[in-house]
Amino acid sequence: WADQERLKWFDRFPAKAQKTVTKSVWGLSRHSAGMMVRFKTDADTIHAKWKVTSSRLGMAHMPPSGVSGLDLYARDGKGKWRWAAATRPSKQEMQVVLLRGIAPGLREYALYLPLYNGTESLEVGVPKGAKFERLAPRKAKPLIFYGTSITHGACASRPGITHPAILGRWFDMPVINIGFSGNGKMHKEVGDLMIEVDAAAYIIDCLPNMNAAMVTERCVPLVKQLRKARPDTPIVLVEDRRFPNSWLVPSKSKFH
Amino acid sequence: WADQERLKWFDRFPAKAQKTVTKSVWGLSRHSAGMMVRFKTDADTIHAKWKVTSSRLGMAHMPPSGVSGLDLYARDGKGKWRWAAATRPSKQEMQVVLLRGIAPGLREYALYLPLYNGTESLEVGVPKGAKFERLAPRKAKPLIFYGTSITHGACASRPGITHPAILGRWFDMPVINIGFSGNGKMHKEVGDLMIEVDAAAYIIDCLPNMNAAMVTERCVPLVKQLRKARPDTPIVLVEDRRFPNSWLVPSKSKFH
Numbered sequence: 019w020a021d022q023e024r025l026k027w028f029d030r031f032p033a034k035a036q037k038t039v040t041k042s043v044w045g046l047s048r049h050s051a052g053m054m055v056r057f058k059t060d061a062d063t064i065h066a067k068w069k070v071t072s073s074r075l076g077m078a079h080m081p082p083s084g085v086s087g088l089d090l091y092a093r094d095g096k097g098k099w100r101w102a103a104a105t106r107p108s109k110q111e112m113q114v115v116l117l118r119g120i121a122p123g124l125r126e127y128a129l130y131l132p133l134y135n136g137t138e139s140l141e142v143g144v145p146k147g148a149k150f151e152r153l154a155p156r157k158a159k160p161l162i163f164y165g166t167s168i169t170h171g172a173c174a175s176r177p178g179i180t181h182p183a184i185l186g187r188w189f190d191m192p193v194i195n196i197g198f199s200g201n202g203k204m205h206k207e208v209g210d211l212m213i214e215v216d217a218a219a220y221i222i223d224c225l226p227n228m229n230a231a232m233v234t235e236r237c238v239p240l241v242k243q244l245r246k247a248r249p250d251t252p253i254v255l256v257e258d259r260r261f262p263n264s265w266l267v268p269s270k271s272k273f274h
Numbered sequence: 275w276a277d278q279e280r281l282k283w284f285d286r287f288p289a290k291a292q293k294t295v296t297k298s299v300w301g302l303s304r305h306s307a308g309m310m311v312r313f314k315t316d317a318d319t320i321h322a323k324w325k326v327t328s329s330r331l332g333m334a335h336m337p338p339s340g341v342s343g344l345d346l347y348a349r350d351g352k353g354k355w356r357w358a359a360a361t362r363p364s365k366q367e368m369q370v371v372l373l374r375g376i377a378p379g380l381r382e383y384a385l386y387l388p389l390y391n392g393t394e395s396l397e398v399g400v401p402k403g404a405k406f407e408r409l410a411p412r413k414a415k416p417l418i419f420y421g422t423s424i425t426h427g428a429c430a431s432r433p434g435i436t437h438p439a440i441l442g443r444w445f446d447m448p449v450i451n452i453g454f455s456g457n458g459k460m461h462k463e464v465g466d467l468m469i470e471v472d473a474a475a476y477i478i479d480c481l482p483n484m485n486a487a488m489v490t491e492r493c494v495p496l497v498k499q500l501r502k503a504r505p506d507t508p509i510v511l512v513e514d515r516r517f518p519n520s521w522l523v524p525s526k527s528k529f530h
Contacts, residue, residue: 075334076332076334076337076338077337077362078331078332078337078338078339078343078362078363078364079337079338079339079360079362079431080337080431081332081333081334081335081336081337081429081431082332082334082335083334083335087334092522094521094522100518100519100521100522101518101519102519102522103519104335106333106334106335107334108334117519117522117523118523119523119524119525119526120522120523121521121522121523121524173337173431175335175336175337175429175431262356262357263356263357263358263359263373265350265356265377266348266350266356266358266373266376266377267373267374267375267376267377268375268377269375270375
C-alpha cells in the first residue's frame, strides 16, 4: 500500500480501507503496530521526539513503554539486529535522548513505533556534524501477519518484542503487522487489502478471535481469495493456542 | 520474621528494620513483592478485594497488573502449580471476580500480591456454601532471595512471574523476596535480618546495583556474616549479567 493515500502518515491501512473494513478494524489499524523506521548514523547520541494520537499512554495490563513507546535496535558488526534502547513515555508528546555514549562507527538502526497508540509525528535527531542517512523502505517482499491482539502486540513491554517484529529481525525481512486487537476475524475486506500487496508470505493467525461458526464460514474463502489473486505466495495458517487456564475453567475450551 | 512485629501486615521486614536499613530499602521493603496467600476451596467462583498503599498503580515500563495486581495459581491434579487468573487494576481499591466457571473439586490456590506497591488489605471471597480453608504458612525453610529490582519484580507483567516466584513453584518451597529496586547493595544491616531466618538457602543477587568498590568492601564480609551465624545454610552468589546494549555503549561495561 506504499503508493496509496493514507489519512495519517503512520496509519497501517490506506485511506480507502475506512469504507470497507469494520469500524473496529479501522480504528485499530491507525495504531502504528509493527512499523519501524530505519536510518544510518555515526552519532554518539541519538535523540527522538514523538507524539502519539491518544492520551491513553498505557493499559492496566500493558505498560506505556509498549503501548506508546519507541524501541531502538542496531545492527552489530556481523549485521545482526541487537537491542539498543527503550523509552518510558509519560506524556503524549515526548522528547528524549534514546541513547548516548555510543561506540564510534556508522551503523544501521531500526526504531519501532508504538503498538497500541497512533503515531502522530516522529523526529530523530543527532548532534551537529554527525552523519545521518534516511533509509528507504526495503524492496524485498514483506511478511504480512494478519491476526489478533497477540499479533498486534499484546502485551509486549516494548514494540520490538512482538513475535512479528522478532521474526522480521531473524529473517531480516520487512514485516507488515495487521493484527487487530479482538478483531482479527478473517474478514474478506481485509483479504481484499492483503492481495494488493505482493507479499513473501501471508500468515493468518486469527483463531483466538473467532468461534467455530466464523471459522467454517470464512477460513476456506479467505484462503481461496488469496490463492486466486496470488497463486504462488505461501499462505501460513497458524494453529490455535489454548488459554493457559482452560484446564481449570471448562468454558474456556469452547473456543478451541 | 514471622513472630516479629510488623508495621503493616504485608510489610516484608519487621518493624525494627526501619531503624537499621537505609531509608530507600525500608521504603521498598513495604512493597508486598514475593508474598503469596494460600487457601483451599471448592468454589466455582473466586472473588478478591484489595487495596494498595500508593495511588501510583503502574509505571512507564511496568503495567498495573504487575505493580499493583493480584495473580492466582492453582494446583492441578498432579499437584503442579498452574496459572489461573490475573487482574487489571484501575483503582487503588479493587473488587473483582478473579475467576468464574471453575471446574468442580477442592483445590489449593496461591494468590501472589502486588510487586511494586504495598498491600493495605486483602480479602478473598467465595459463594455461600462453598468450602474455604485458610492455609497457615508452610513449615519448610524458605529460599531467601536478596537482590535488585530484577529480584523485586521489575518489570514482570504479573506478580507470579518474577524468577523467585517461578522457582518457588518449581521447587514447591516457601520464598522470601528481599529484592529492593536499585538498592540491593549487600548491606550488612540486611544481612543482620537475613541471619534471623533459618533459610533453605541464601541467594545473593546484588551485582547490578553495585560498583567494583562496593563489591570489594561488602561481598566477603556479607558471606562471612551469613556463614558465621548459619554454618550449614547454602549461600548462592549469583553472577552478574551484562546490559544487553553494552556492546554498543562502552560505558555500560564499567559495571561489570
